[in-house]
Amino acid sequence: MTDNCLFCNIAAGTIPAKIVHEDERVVAFADIDPKAPVHILIIPRKHIASINDISLEDNELIGHIHQVAVQLARRFGIADDGFRLVNNCNDAGGQTVYHIHFHLLGGRTMEWPPG
Numbered sequence: 865m866t867d868n869c870l871f872c873n874i875a876a877g878t879i880p881a882k883i884v885h886e887d888e889r890v891v892a893f894a895d896i897d898p899k900a901p902v903h904i905l906i907i908p909r910k911h912i913a914s915i916n917d918i919s920l921e922d923n924e925l926i927g928h929i930h931q932v933a934v935q936l937a938r939r940f941g942i943a944d945d946g947f948r949l950v951n952n953c954n955d956a957g958g959q960t961v962y963h964i965h966f967h968l969l970g971g972r973t974m975e976w977p978p979g
């Protein structure tokens with residue numbers, strides 16, 4: 865837990881969020897400013913600043929996040945039509961919160977290339 869980190873505080877329950885999944889390793893909650901009809905953020909409870917900072921010991925955790933993403937996609941009815949799972953890294957990647965998170969976006973057709 866990094867005390868001044870927004871997403872550590874959401875994972876700890878000290879800052880409220882609309883939580884849609886939690887287990888011992890991962891928390892998922894609705895994005896406060898949704899960019900699609902379904903927009904969920906999936907985070908590890910462990911504070912990792914960005915995907916640049918993952919290590920080999922995080923492999924299972926990162927895999928678990930992907931399993932949770934697919935479970936949520938099914939639950940929210942976007943798995944069959946399709947969805948996007950996005951990680952933004954650092955400034956050029958569009959990252960604004962420096963606790964690693966994966967955006968699960970769906971419910972509309974996504975464009976490519978992204979902006």
Ligand code: AMP
Binds near residue numbers: 905958962
């Ligand atoms: P990124 O720009 O990839 O770092 O994504 C950060 C995301 O966090 C943005 O989509 C924000 O809308 C979202 N966000 C910021 N504050 C909150 C919050 N308190 N609760 C839920 N989502 C948030």
Ligand code: ZN
Binds near residue numbers: 873911
């Ligand atoms: Zn954190």
